[in-house]
Amino acid sequence: xxxxxxxxxxxxxxxxxxxxxxxxxxxxxxxxxxxxxxxxxxxxxxxxxxxxxxxxxxxxxxxxxxxxxxxxxxxxxxxxxxxxxxxxxxxxxxxxxxxxxxxxxxxxxxxxxxxxxxxxxxxxxxxxxxxxxxxxxxxxxxxxxxxxxxxxxxxxxxxxxxx
Numbered sequence: 001x002x003x004x005x006x007x008x009x010x011x012x013x014x015x016x017x018x019x020x021x022x023x024x025x026x027x028x029x030x031x032x033x034x035x036x037x038x039x040x041x042x043x044x045x046x047x048x049x050x051x052x053x054x055x056x057x058x059x060x061x062x063x064x065x066x067x068x069x070x071x072x073x074x075x076x077x078x079x080x081x082x083x084x085x086x087x088x089x090x091x092x093x094x095x096x097x098x099x100x101x102x103x104x105x106x107x108x109x110x111x112x113x114x115x116x117x118x119x120x121x122x123x124x125x126x127x128x129x130x131x132x133x134x135x136x137x138x139x140x141x142x143x144x145x146x147x148x149x150x151x152x153x154x155x156x157x158x159x160x161x162x163x
Contacts, residue, residue, distance in 0.1 A: 067093055
């Protein structure tokens with residue numbers, strides 16, 4: 001009878017080893033995801049380096065609800081693996097809704113330039129026609145860090161446009 005227990009013990013041993021390997025892989029994957037989330041949250045909470053009303057802002061600004069109509073600009077900074085980057089954002093508001101938007105690329109490195117370029121060609125459809133208070137971009141055209149700078153600039157613009 002001992003010989004029949006031996007194959008069972010071998011199967012149980014293989015199953016235990018497989019479960020340990022699966023658990024170790026899960027821990028590593030979750031740890032990497034948590035590290036990435038912490039990195040993203042640091043980048044999104046970093047304040048913008050500068051903010052100023054656009055030269056095109058009219059002296060007579062109409063108030064509408066919580067935001068004043070007008071054109072506003074701000075630079076939003078964000079952290080990349082290659083260092084700090086920033087992107088300039090200009091939006092036109094009417095009744096708290098973004099009616100036009102543009103970005104000015106300030107990237108200082110090749111990879112950041114590529115991502116900012118991709119972002120700038122695709123972001124507009126995600127913000128024009130939306131309330132500024134509801135705009136918060138995550139990944140745009142494959143760029144996951146540039147939106148952090150954009151969101152930081154939008155936060156500054158919201159402050160500028162407060163009624």
